Amino acid sequence: MLEIAEELHRWAEQGRDFAVATVAAVEGSTPRGPGATLAVDASGAALGSVSGGCVEAAVYELCQQALRDRENVLQRFGPADDTGLDALTCGGTVEVLVAPVRTADPVRPVVAAALSAVAAGRAVALARVVSGPQRRLGRALLVGPDGVLAGGLGAGPGLDGTVTDEARAFLDAGRTGLLEIGEEGARCGGPMTLLVESAQSPPRMLVFGAIDFAGALVGIGKFLGYRVTVCDARPAFATRARFPEADEIVVEWPHVHLDRAATDNRTVLCVLTHDPKFDVPLLRRALRLPAAYVGAMGSRRTHLDRVERLREAGVTERELARLRSPIGLDLGARTPEETALSIAAEIVAVGRGGTGTPLTGAVGPIHHNASRRQIHGTSAV
Structure with missing residues (x-):
C-alpha cells in the first residue's frame, strides 16, 4: 500500500474505510512487481493498479468483499485458463494480499x-x-x-x-x-x-546546467518520483521563475555543490552544461561516487574532447566507462521535451536492466523482475 501512500493518507485523514490489495509475490513475466497496489473505498472509488488491467476487475471485487467481511484474503492469479477469466494474460503468476482498513480496526x-x-x-x-x-x-x-x-x-x-x-x-x-x-x-x-x-x-536527481533542456528534464524527473535539484553557477539562469517544479535551486559552482550534496546509489546526475570549466571538475568527482547514473550532454566531438580532459585530470578508464555520453537514448530527439524523454528513457533502462531496443521483434522477457536494480529504491515508488 505504500506505493500510493500520499493518496491513501488523504483517505485516512478523511476517515474513509477502504481495502488495499498489494502484490506480495510474483513469478515469471508480470506487469507489476511486489508492492503494486489497488485501493477501493466504501463508496467504490479506486486508486492504483496491481496488474495493468488483466485481473483488475477481480481484485476490485475482492477489495469490496474484504470491506464487507472484514477479513484478509491472499489470492493467487496465474496464466489464462480455458475461460481466460480473472487470469494473467502475460503468463506469469502473482499473489495479492487484500486487506480491509476500517476506521475501527x-x-x-x-x-x-x-x-x-x-x-x-x-x-x-x-x-x-x-x-x-x-x-x-x-x-x-x-x-x-x-x-x-x-x-x-x-x-x-x-x-x-x-x-x-x-x-x-x-x-x-x-x-x-x-x-x-x-x-x-x-x-x-x-x-x-x-x-x-x-x-x-525519494531518490535524488541532480541537474547541472540551468538551460532550457533542464526545464523539461525537471518535469520528467518529478514525474518519475525524483527529488530534483537544479544547480548552476550563474544566478541569472538558476531561478525559481525558470524552474518552478524543482525541489531545490542552487546557485553555486557544480563541483562545489556536489562535494556537499547528499548522494547514494540511487542518485541520478545529469550534466547539461557542456562547458569544460564546469564539466571536468564536476565529472571527475561524479564518476567516483556510488551514483546510479551519470550522464553528460554534448556532441560526439564535445564528448571526445571531454574524455581527453578527464583523462588528463586523472580519471581512470574504469571510471570513464560509467559515463553516459552523449546523454540519452537515440530517439531522434530535437526539442527540449524530446531530449528530456530520451534522457529519462536511458535512466530507466539503466536502472531496470533494459536494452533500449524496440520490443517489436525482440525475444526474451518484457519485464525484468529478477534482475531489477534499485534506482528508484522501492518497488513501491
Whole structure:
C-alpha cells in the first residue's frame, strides 16, 4: 500500500474505510512487481493498479468483499485458463494480499502512521501478517531505520524483535516481498508469513546546467518520483521563475555543490552544461561516487574532447566507462521535451536492466523482475 501512500493518507485523514490489495509475490513475466497496489473505498472509488488491467476487475471485487467481511484474503492469479477469466494474460503468476482498513480496526493506527510517514518522505517498512495463527492475522508492525515506530505482532519481544531486524534489512535493500518466520520469532513455533513493504525517501536527481533542456528534464524527473535539484553557477539562469517544479535551486559552482550534496546509489546526475570549466571538475568527482547514473550532454566531438580532459585530470578508464555520453537514448530527439524523454528513457533502462531496443521483434522477457536494480529504491515508488 505504500506505493500510493500520499493518496491513501488523504483517505485516512478523511476517515474513509477502504481495502488495499498489494502484490506480495510474483513469478515469471508480470506487469507489476511486489508492492503494486489497488485501493477501493466504501463508496467504490479506486486508486492504483496491481496488474495493468488483466485481473483488475477481480481484485476490485475482492477489495469490496474484504470491506464487507472484514477479513484478509491472499489470492493467487496465474496464466489464462480455458475461460481466460480473472487470469494473467502475460503468463506469469502473482499473489495479492487484500486487506480491509476500517476506521475501527486495530490495525488502522499503524497503517495511518505508515501512510503519514511515507507521505512526508520518510523511509519506513510495514510488516503485516498474511498467514499463520488466527490471532496474529492482520497485525502489523511499522519499522524505521532506527527501530519500531508503531504497532506490534502480539507475541512479545521475540517475534517483534526478529521481524524488526528483517524489516530493516528489507528497507535497506529497498525491497518488498514475503517473509517466512516462526511464530515465536525464530524457526520454531507455527509458521507465519508476513508481507514486508518498504518505502525509501525519494531518490535524488541532480541537474547541472540551468538551460532550457533542464526545464523539461525537471518535469520528467518529478514525474518519475525524483527529488530534483537544479544547480548552476550563474544566478541569472538558476531561478525559481525558470524552474518552478524543482525541489531545490542552487546557485553555486557544480563541483562545489556536489562535494556537499547528499548522494547514494540511487542518485541520478545529469550534466547539461557542456562547458569544460564546469564539466571536468564536476565529472571527475561524479564518476567516483556510488551514483546510479551519470550522464553528460554534448556532441560526439564535445564528448571526445571531454574524455581527453578527464583523462588528463586523472580519471581512470574504469571510471570513464560509467559515463553516459552523449546523454540519452537515440530517439531522434530535437526539442527540449524530446531530449528530456530520451534522457529519462536511458535512466530507466539503466536502472531496470533494459536494452533500449524496440520490443517489436525482440525475444526474451518484457519485464525484468529478477534482475531489477534499485534506482528508484522501492518497488513501491
